[in-house]
Amino acid sequence: MTDVPAVLERLRRTTDTIVGEQDLIDRLASGRRLRIKYGVDCTAPDLHLGHAVNLWMMRHLQDLGHQVVFLLGDLTTRIGDPTGRSETRPTLTPEEIEVNAASFLEQVSLVLRTEPDVLEVRRNSEWYGSMEVATLLGLFSQVTQAQLMARDMFRDRVAAGREIALHELVYPVLQGYDSFAMDSDLTIVGSDQLFNEQLGRHFQQRLGAPPQAVVITTITPGIDGGPKQSKSLNNYIGLTDSPKEKFGKLMSLPDTLVQTYAHVYSELPLELVAALGEAAAHGGPPARDAKLKLAAAIVTRYHGANVAKAERAAFTEQFSHRGVPADLPEVAVKTSRPTILELLQAARPELSNSELRRLIRQGAVSIDDRKVLSHDQPVPLTEPVTLRSGSRTFHRVVADV
Amino acid sequence: MTDVPAVLERLRRTTDTIVGEQDLIDRLASGRRLRIKYGVDCTAPDLHLGHAVNLWMMRHLQDLGHQVVFLLGDLTTRIGDPTGRSETRPTLTPEEIEVNAASFLEQVSLVLRTEPDVLEVRRNSEWYGSMEVATLLGLFSQVTQAQLMARDMFRDRVAAGREIALHELVYPVLQGYDSFAMDSDLTIVGSDQLFNEQLGRHFQQRLGAPPQAVVITTITPGIDGGPKQSKSLNNYIGLTDSPKEKFGKLMSLPDTLVQTYAHVYSELPLELVAALGEAAAHGGPPARDAKLKLAAAIVTRYHGANVAKAERAAFTEQFSHRGVPADLPEVAVKTSRPTILELLQAARPELSNSELRRLIRQGAVSIDDRKVLSHDQPVPLTEPVTLRSGSRTFHRVVADV
Secondary structure, three states: OHHHHHHHHHHHOOOEEOOOEEEEHHHHHHHHOOEEEEEEEOOOOOOHHHHHHHHHHHHHHOOOOOEEEEEEEEHOOOOOOOOOOOOOOOOOOHHHHHHHHHHHHHHHHOOOOOOOOOOOEEEEEHOOOOOHHHHHHHHOOOOOOHHHOOOOHHHHHOOOOOEEEHHHHHHHHHHHHHHHHOOEEEEEHHHHHHHHHHHHHHHHHHHOOOOEEEEOOOOOOOOOEEEEEEEEOOOEEEEEHHHHHHHHHHHHOOOOHHHEEEHHHHHHOHHHHHHHHHHHHHHHHHHHHHHHHHHHHHHHHHHOOHHHHHHHHHHHHHHHHHHOOOOEEEEEEOOOOOOOOHHHHHOOOOOOOHHHHHHOOOOOOOEEOOOOOOOEEEEEOOOOOEEEEEEOOOOEEEEEO | OOOOHHHHHHOOOOOOEEEEEHHHHHHHHOOOOOOEEEEEEEEOOOOOOHHHHHHHHHHHHHHHOOOEEEEHHHHHOOOOOOOOOOOOOOOOHHHHHHHHHHHHHHOOOOOOOOOOOOEEEOOOOHHHHOOOOHHHHHHHHEEEHHHHHOOHHHHHHHHHHOOOOOHEEEEEHHHHHHHHHOOOOOOEEEHHHHHHHHHHHHHHOOOOOOOOOOEEEEOOOOOOOOOOOOOOOOOOOOOOOOHHHHHHHHHOHHHHHHHHHHHOOOOOOOHHHHHHHHHHOOHHHHHHHHHHHHHHHHHHHHHHHHHHHHHHHHHHHHOOHHHOOOOOOOEEEOOOEEEEHHHHHHOOOOOOOEEEEEEEEEOOOOEEOEOOOOOOOOOOOOOOOEEEEOOEEEEEEEEEO
């Protein structure tokens, strides 16, 4: 017997809105195995923690016996869901789509269970590949031009004086009909998919099927505090990042994001989430400890407790001694009394002199943990020194005279 | 060798505009057999003289060796070209479409030649029936939402706050692609089809084919002087009307339309057309003679000179003697000195007294060709009289005492 309130409470931790909530409650209570639509566009995937929020909710439902239907939109990918950014997406070949689909499944299996009774893999070419034009036109008769143009992204395009190609206009119809064709009970998506998935409800009702519920998940900021994680902004934690990368990126998180990340990306109890948020607000060592706990919790989720423990130990060890890692790359200079600029030129040959001077002005350069202020300040090298140039770049500098 | 200027001059007699005129001139000059798209919706046909204007232009081109491709839009009929009037057309079954298609061919053959080298019959289900959804979406990518919404009928709908279903929005795309699929060189259509056929040019160009020319024909008024012939207004001369019906309807034409009808619907030399117009402007017997010539010319076109001659003779005989037909229905009254109203009551039992009085007030009632002015005027029936009530209603009235 499903404990419906418990399931809902769990989902709500990372849910913004539920469309058709009563439908969902009734179906969960029915004890029937639900079919959860997880539709993806087969462009090259690079799933990150933000996507995983949805996947973890599905995983929870899988653990209760429900079935995720992983729908590869191989037909619709040949159009591409129109975005606000670009007018037209590059068209993918069937071969590229297959490569991307395989990669998608691999990444998804980092969170989802893959036994056939809880994960069914489908492609929408199964129905669109053999659908007659007349049938498609019949679907078109179920929706109006005005209904489609109400999509905010289309309105934005019109407002910006940009064109909407007809194949883009019909994309939501196809994504919507998918829900009918695959008997979706529920789908868990970001708010950008709400319009298309509501069309799914529309088609299911028009065609005599019960409408799917639509769970819209919370959007969380990028690791730089930007509005969301995104590949193009390089402010995301990828599911395929190594445990070390995940741990390191989480340790670089702004203090203000610790509580949100703990709430959305971990399963830590909510009291502990609140406590971590409070600690992070203090800054300094309490914030650092809070991040260690957060990073360990998230790495545990993906790679297990042992890996997380090892990463935490490695991180702590590396950045012990006032945050300076133990095993620094060594740089030798040919004088025993170089200027700061000369040291930096040796350590950071990839930067120009003006970039190096900027680092100094920004206060990002220090010698043995003392900030330097002038590029021509001399540095006596009677003993090796630790040069810091930027927040996580350290070198050990020795005189080689 | 085609005499291009002569062909163009002939077409221009009933042409409003030619889109792609130079394309048409070049192709006529090439000496190649042109393919003329004649696309129809397979709703129940009832072709009239207005439609025949286009057909006669095609017939002329057939006579020069060009080929009409009669395209039954059997697939697109299942959508229906949206009109300004109704939001959605009734959907036809495949059986209804076949019945209508057969009837269409029959009516068309009243004007067009039907030998296979000058008349090819195609159906657009030939290409849409086997077209994949992905291919259709590819076509959709060649046109924008804004391009389609520019169609005046769609704009009118929006202005009137009425909906446009998505299948209606895509209809012009399908009609346009037809031109590519069937290698159309030329199509001859009414102005309501200009938008769709220009999309035909668009698709041909996008897909690497030479664009068809589009001849837009002149629109002529209905027999009542209304803006155009239309079944719903019952102001048209049908191609399947009998010679007698055609002759009679043309004789009832307003004098002011004689010249236009002669210009557009007959092949009479233009000097004669002008002369008929002048005669009609005089009214009375000259106008009547002009109509007799016009009616004879048009009936000749469809049924041959002998039939036309016979109809003209029959009409003249029937309405000789100051316009009174020879074989009148007889009405007997039980008194030898009835009033006008009593006579009318006997002759026109289908009309109410107030309707009869209105006829008298309108001057539409006469006895032996003398107009009567009062409903209680007595009529001595020592001999039978001819009662006229309305422009073409006559009775012979006798006393039966």
